[in-house]
Each structure stands twice: as C-alpha cells, then as structure tokens.
C-alpha cells in the first residue's frame with residue numbers, strides 16, 4: 370500500500386516536472402578539477418542573479434554605433450539611464466510574471482541594473498532546489514580546496530520560458546583554466562634600462578599636462594586585489610620626479626571590496642602606477658571588487674552592473690581581467706557584453722587587455738580572449754621593443770584572433786577583410802573568419818614598476834599595454850571635457866576610421882601556446898597588434914576636429 374502510494378506520487382511528480390518545467394541549462398559533470406562533495410545545508414543562502422530578456426537590445430547596439438561614430442549627427446550625444454532603459458528594460462508583463470512567481474514563493478527580487486533586466490534574489494538552498502528543479506551541491510576545486518555551490522542543471526516553470534533568459538551562478542563553475550594568466554615578473558637590480566625605455570616610449574605625450582581635474586579614470590581590481598600607496602609613491606619619486614609624489618587614487622567598492630595594502634601583490638601595482646603616473650591631473654579611482662562570490666565571472670558582472678547604476682561612472686575604465694572564450698558560456702559572455710554596450714551608451718570608454726595566451730591556450734584550438742571579443746570594448750594587444758631599438762614589434766604572447774561568440778562588427782569590416790585577404794592565413798579553416806577580430810590597437814608591454822618596495826622589470830603583459838593605452842585615452846578625454854566637448858565614449862568606430870593615428874607594427878607574430886605560429890603582424894590592421902601603438906599628438910589633432 371505504502372509502496373504503491375509512494376510510486377504514484379513519484380509518477381505524478383515526474384509527469385509534473387516534464388510538463389511544467391523547462392530545462393534552461395545543464396551539464397553532465399562538473400568541469401575537470403572539481404569534485405562534488407555533497408549537499409550543502411538546506412538553509413545556506415544563495416544569491417542568484419536572473420537575466421530577463423531586454424525589449425530591444427539590437428536597438429541599443431545601433432544607437433551605440435551612431436553616437437560613437439564621428440561624422441554621425443548624433444556623435445557624442447550619449448544616452449541617459451532612462452533612454453537606455455527604453456531598449457534594455459524587459460517588457461512590463463515579463464517583469465510582472467517573474468515578480469509574481471517570486472512573491473508567490475515569498476521571495477523578493479532586487480534590480481541590479483537601472484533598467485531591471487538583471488535582478489537578484491536571495492534564497493535558501495532548499496528553496497532554490499524546489500523553485501528551479503535544481504540540485505545545488507557543494508563542489509570543491511581540487512587544486513585550491515575552495516568550495517562553491519553549483520547545480521548541474523536547473524529549470525524554470527514553462528510558463529516563464531520567454532520571461533527568464535538564464536540564472537547565475539548555477540552551472541557555470543569558477544574554473545581557473547582559461548583565465549588570462551598572471552604575468553611573469555622579474556625583479557631587477559638595474560632599473561636604468563627600463564627607465565630609459567619607458568621615457569623614450571612616453572616622450573611624446575609625457576609633457577602634456579591637463580590643467581584641471583575634469584574626468585575620472587577607473588582602474589579595475591578583482592578578487593580582493595589591493596594596491597600599496599607607498600609603492601606608488603616610490604614609483605612617482607623614481608619615474609615622475611616632476612610630479613607630487615603624494616598623488617594618489619581614490620576608490621569605488623563593489624561586493625565589499627576594500628583596499629588592503631598589506632594584501633597588495635604585484636598584479637595591481639603596474640596598472641595603478643601607470644594610471645596615476647601618466648595621467649597627471651586626472652582623478653584615478655581604483656574599482657575594488659571583493660571576492661564574496663568567489664568567481665571572477667560573477668565579479669565581472671557585478672562590477673559592470675554596479676558601474677552602470679552610478680550617476681556618473683568614470684569616463685575611462687581599464688579592465689585587465691578576463692578569460693579565453695572557451696572558459697565561458699555564450700550566455701554569460703553575451704550578457705556581460707550587453708552591459709558593456711550600455712556603458713558605451715553612457716559615454717564610457719571600456720578598455721581591456723587581450724591577455725597573454727597568444728592565439729589560444731593549447732595546440733588544438735584558436736581561443737580568443739573575452740571581454741576583448743565583445744564588440745563594444747576596445748581591446749589592447751602587446752608590443753615590445755625590437756632589440757632595444759625604438760621600433761616596436763609584436764609580443765609573441767599577445768592575445769589576438771577571431772571570436773566564436775560575436776560576429777564581426779561593421780566598423781572593422783574593411784580592415785579585417787583586407788587582413789584576411791592579404792595574409793591568406795594557413796589556418797583560415799581553424800578559426801572563425803566571420804568573428805569579431807581582436808585586438809583593436811596595441812601598446813608597449815614591457816615597463817618597470819615598483820611592488821613590495823622593489824623594482825620589477827623585464828616582465829611583459831598586455832595588462833600594462835592596456836593601462837598605457839587607457840591612460841592616453843583618459844588624458845585625451847580630459848582635454849575634451851576641459852574644452853567643453855563630450856567624453857570619448859566607445860572608441861572603436863573612431864579608431865577604425867583613423868588608422869593614421871597609430872604607429873603601425875609590422876613585425877613579429879603570436880602563436881598558439883604550444884608554439885605553433887598563428888597570426889603575423891603586418892602592414893595595416895592585424896590580429897596581433899591591431900592598428901599598432903597610439904600617437905598622442907596625432908589622436909589629439911584628429912579629436913580637435915570632431
């Protein structure tokens with residue numbers, strides 16, 4: 370009797386599940402390197418982020434291209450949060466369906482973007498398992514022993530099928546493989562060579578000084594990254610003796626991030642030091658993102674949505690964190706890219722590195738970097754000096770290639786088609802010729818800096834390249850704002866219309882990580898150095914006219 374009843378209940382439940390729920394995402398196993406330890410406590414709290422479908426995301430993309438293209442009648446007319454909401458807000462019936470589903474379950478959603486296309490809901494594990502037909506478990510990263518709560522599959526009621534795009538974090542694991550690797554750093558006892566190299570490279574724009582603080586330059590730190598102000602002061606004393614060595618940065622906190630100088634390591638030091646040291650007069654703000662979520666994907670999402678919610682986000686943002694595309698799902702890449710598109714619509718220049726993986730992490734696949742591959746950010750690759758000559762050549766580790774997630778934006782059609790045609794790359798069938806191509810530009814990657822009160826030299830990183838390029842952009846933005854003009858916003862349409870503002874890098878190449886040659890630097894745009902190194906005076910001349 371009991372057995373029969375039990376069976377029949379199970380049967381009804383199974384029918385119910387298949388009839389009323391649709392699976393949104395599933396995977397058979399956790400990724401390699403993760404073990405399932407068991408169920409978490411039923412009352413552990415999960416902070417889930419739900420992506421609701423935007424009304425007209427393509428409309429937003431079109432608007433971003435218009436307001437970012439010099440010569441367009443709308444150039445520089447950035448959108449307000451309300452104007453952006455017209456494109457990205459979910460339809461009212463979507464919002465009411467989702468909120469009543471949640472409130473029927475005694476849950477409250479909090480919007481995390483101004484237009485509410487992202488909402489967050491805190492709930493207990495037991496509630497999440499019931500609500501999403503999920504099985505949240507504790508998984509351990511076997512290398513670091515860190516644990517995370519994830520599920521291998523989750524579903525939503527079929528009545529909400531068109532009302533929820535996806536839920537995070539669920540089936541996406543904080544894999545380390547695929548993250549852009551930390552740069553190697555070498556301490557040196559002889560800083561002089563580095564110093565000379567730097568001053569030669571920066572001679573062109575170093576004397577230019579903004580007269581007043583007109584703009585903010587945001588430098589991103591993730592995973593509790595911190596910077597040491599004493600190292601910064603030493604850097605300024607050594608490399609910018611003309612500046613007040615007390616010049617420093619302020620901060621924005623996301624997910625509980627705090628600057629803890631004792632925990633500062635070598636990774637944020639060069640970015641902060643070049644940002645402050647190159648942009649005299651510009652306010653530098655360290656965007657400190659804490660590690661509450663223990664997952665860089667979540668931190669990047671939280672950072673971007675936080676910036677979007679600010680009344681006045683920094684006009685220039687540097688972000689040197691990222692992944693190769695294979696380390697992400699298309700859902701999270703698309704969602705993040707759409708938040709970057711909204712920042713572009715607000716007039717923010719979001720500048721990222723292409724990472725040190727070359728064309729891919731292994732021998733098998735071309736694997737481009739993200740967020741570089743998002744069409745609404747500016748991706749910076751790396752150069753180095755050619756045998757100590759002033760000429761720059763491509764850095765062999767410079768990330769570059771073609772996206773598998775994002776198709777080629779129109780602004781780069783001419784340049785990229787010409788490259789594909791001229792080089793007739795032997796790997797043409799191994800990478801996605803129709804994808805968004807990176808990088809857009811490049812800059813020198815070998816610069817000395819101070820960390821832990823010592824000079825580090827002979828390290829190369831696209832992060833340093835991106836910091837240098839972003840510094841130039843924030844100086845130009847300062848000049849424009851001081852002259853009563855709009856900030857630069859999304860840069861790529863301007864860049865692709867003005868290749869002559871860059872010093873073309875024509876030598877060198879990048880490789881797949883195992884050493885197989887991948888892309889050559891060539892005359893004109895290429896998939897290792899983009900258009901090459903920026904010239905401040907030429908960019909300034911062009912910008913004076915738009």
Ligand SMILES: *[C@@H]1O[C@H](CO)[C@@H](O)[C@H](O)[C@H]1NC(C)=O
Pocket residue numbers: 405406407408409504505506507
């Ligand atoms: C749910 O996960 C636990 C481990 O956390 C596992 O023991 C159990 O078999 C899973 N249940 C189902 C139905 O997959």
Ligand SMILES: *[C@@H]1O[C@H](CO)[C@@H](O)[C@H](O)[C@H]1NC(C)=O
Pocket residue numbers: 473474475
């Ligand atoms: C919601 O809360 C009310 C009052 O505490 C309770 O009676 C009801 O069972 C709860 N509903 C759910 C789905 O948890």
Ligand SMILES: *[C@@H]1O[C@H](CO)[C@@H](O)[C@H](O)[C@H]1NC(C)=O
Pocket residue numbers: 512513514
């Ligand atoms: C992980 O835990 C194991 C077993 O407790 C231990 O031997 C190992 O050193 C730990 N690894 C790390 C990176 O903490």
Ligand SMILES: *[C@@H]1O[C@H](CO)[C@@H](O)[C@H](O)[C@H]1NC(C)=O
Pocket residue numbers: 553554555827
């Ligand atoms: C710097 O360190 C890396 C990694 O330890 C090493 O491969 C490289 O040869 C070093 N470079 C110099 C110039 O010392």
Ligand SMILES: *[C@@H]1O[C@H](CO)[C@@H](O)[C@H](O)[C@H]1NC(C)=O
Pocket residue numbers: 613614615
């Ligand atoms: C820098 O700060 C120190 C300590 O507050 C002060 O003594 C010094 O005068 C400052 N230097 C300049 C150039 O303002």
Ligand SMILES: *[C@@H]1O[C@H](CO)[C@@H](O)[C@H](O)[C@H]1NC(C)=O
Pocket residue numbers: 593624625626627628629632659660661662
């Ligand atoms: C790391 O970040 C968390 C917030 O996520 C914060 O509470 C904590 O104090 C930080 N730890 C350190 C050592 O900075």
Ligand SMILES: *[C@@H]1O[C@H](CO)[C@@H](O)[C@H](O)[C@H]1NC(C)=O
Pocket residue numbers: 515592593632660661662663
């Ligand atoms: C956050 O970072 C701090 C130090 O930076 C570390 O001690 C802590 O374990 C981290 N927390 C998580 C959840 O990873």
Ligand SMILES: *[C@@H]1O[C@H](CO)[C@@H](O)[C@H](O)[C@H]1NC(C)=O
Pocket residue numbers: 772773774775776777801803804805
């Ligand atoms: C190539 O990129 C396009 C978008 O640009 C995408 O639709 C397609 O799936 C990609 N192909 C592969 C093999 O990844």
Ligand SMILES: *[C@@H]1O[C@H](CO)[C@@H](O)[C@H](O)[C@H]1NC(C)=O
Pocket residue numbers: 792793794795796878886887888889
């Ligand atoms: C790169 O250039 C070299 C020398 O010109 C050439 O042999 C090689 O085929 C090129 N590689 C690719 C992938 O186009």
